[in-house]
Amino acid sequence: MDPPRYNQVLDFIAILEQSDPAAFQSYNYSTQKEYPSIQRDKITDINSKGLPTIADVVAHLKLLKAFGALKAKVLGTSKVIKDLEPAQHKYWQVFLTNAVRRFIIFVSALRKYSCDTVSTVVREHTFHNLAKNNKFESMMSQIMPPLDVIMVWHAFLLNPKTFYDSFTRTDFIVFAKYPLPLDRIHGCINNTTFEFNVPEIYRENYSSLLQSFINDPNDLIFDPIDDLLAVRITDKQVNIYCPRCQKPLTFQSVPLTTTSETGFADPGFEAYSIEDIDEQIRNNPHFQVECICLLTPVWNHDQLRKLQLYHDVHGDTELSHAYKYFSSIISRVISIRRSPYLASSSVKSYVKNRWNNLQLNLYKEMSLVNLIKSVSSLPDEEKRLKNLLLRSYLQFNLIYFTVRGGIEIGEDLVGCVLRQERFVEKMNTTLNWLHSPFIYQTLSESLTRYGNFFHMLTSSDLKQMLVPTLDIDLMWHTHQLWNYGYFKDCLESPCHTGIDHDDTVDENKLDDGYEFTRKLYRKLFNQEYSICYCHSCIMRRSATTNKFSFWMKSGSKQMRLEEKTIVKNPLFSKDEGFSHISTHNSIKLPTSQAQMKRRKSITASSLEKDRNNSHYYYLPNSSLFVILPGVPVDSGMYALYANTLCCSIVNASSSYGNCGGLCTGGSRDGQGNSTGGSCGGSSGGGCGSSSGGGGCGGGSSSGGGCGGGGGCGGGGGGCGGGG
Known part of the structure; x- marks a missing residue:
């Protein structure tokens, strides 16, 4: 297929x-x-779905540029020597912690204003209610957050099931x-x-909204830069409430x-409690x-x-992530036992x-991970269910x-933003799509490609x-910026x-999944999947019919060395050349099997790291993880995930709903594969394929596993599937 011709x-x-x-x-x-109705019993044609438009994507790219400009401005106020990169990253991470706090104040004030009462009884069925909350809608039209x-x-929306x-x-x-x-x-x-x-009127309305909820003058400052100038980020103090x-x-404070x-x-956060009752406990057992x-x-x-888990366990609402994994509203109903409440x-x-x-x-001395592990003597299915719901608490920020x-x-929203920065950096600098002279044509083609990808993603046969x-991932991100519209398109x-958009995917699993995606795309649409439409690739293709003649004609030894490295990569195809795989959220699990496999293979991100992504590693010696500031998954926790190269540590859901072993149906083998079932293998482990389950396999009964099927995106697929 000849490359398309472009006109500016x-x-x-x-x-x-x-x-x-x-x-x-x-x-x-x-x-x-009213909200558009969701008709789950019908299949809507892809062309009539609420897929993003070119205007949506361009506005999204412009927003990503604004994020980059904000970061540059924030770091310009930090008085940190520019060569001390770890110090700058630390400053930015603390700034993001404050930004998350400001987001929580915003949504808390908005909920208080919009809802006459806040119920502790979750009413998930209201997701299908068509009537809008006029008070909420009116306020949202009159404000603009910082x-x-x-x-x-934005970063939270890109984790659609967690957001929901x-x-x-x-x-x-x-x-x-x-x-x-x-x-x-x-x-x-x-x-x-x-x-x-x-506009000033939006700022005033926003401040008035916040004043109805909080009265600290520093919390009412609109502009984040003004907030930094009022109180330096390194001098900010907060109170912590039970x-x-x-x-x-x-x-x-x-x-x-x-x-x-x-x-x-x-x-290493540490602070003394407001009251020490040790002596009273010693005197009175x-x-x-x-x-x-x-x-x-x-x-x-x-x-x-640990306090959060105690609060949730003894509270009226369901545990965190119960609606992510067990919702019958945003997932296909496969069993009457599929219930957030029951799980x-x-x-x-x-x-x-x-x-x-x-x-x-x-209780005082026991760590949270040991507390979770100590909940033992359970049937295998119940143990997987316990691990599935409780391990998310280990990553809470x-x-x-x-407030x-x-x-x-509880979700680590700082980590959500940091994990998106690699993608933002690629869009803003490496590819710089917003300033491409071919932006309209390339986005038009990419939207068509995303339509094809979404067709593959939502196939009932995907395993x-x-x-x-990268171009398809940009469209996928833009699609998810309306959570309800995105789920409507998936459900129809x-x-x-x-379908969840997995925010943490192991690098090697990306390599394996990419090869499968490339072949399936070619089979279904008779087109090459890995043609890249960034500016440099367009110019390269238009300069010569040989996709690698750019490298060969160059006198640069470095380019020739890079070519040799690219050809060795598992993503390389003689027919297609090197593609810009979207690796922005990849992580590395600390399990022994995952570490051994990484040592034996070249991953996509390892090729790009030195050239484009050195900023990805946020602190010294943090090459294993990108989730900050709390400890994400360390050697004491990974027993809860099974010793596999699982592609996901946060979103362990297969597409037709990982039910943690609660659902029934289908046959299972010892490799974690599932045929017609919904929960994947109960023993074995591994990242086997699945049809409605499977994924990461169950792991051994002692290892916990990934919830009886786990999250490589089986059967409905995507990076994490649809659980």
């Missing part, structure tokens, strides 16, 4: 200026009195159904400097960061505490996570029993503890993970289930 017609400014408002999905949403808050919102789970559990589904307003956001971004300038009794947990790295945003939080003399991240209640009862048998001193009465979001190229597809 429109730049990004002209595209946005000439686009009708109706070209934006978010504008169309704002004009509708750019740092939008950046957190969080706002379902906190009785704020209307926010989960609201699109990121790209039609209004892009108008606030300067076309040259990409600075974010919000989610149960809402009282302060510490004797005094704590800094976000310290030189000894014991601040709230530091891995039957001493009853007013609140469980009083049992902890010194707080750290692990103790906060959560089962695990809660086991943890409660373990807690009741613990002496006070033992509980910034909402710093009294704040909406309860393996699909890996997008042949698989009838929501």
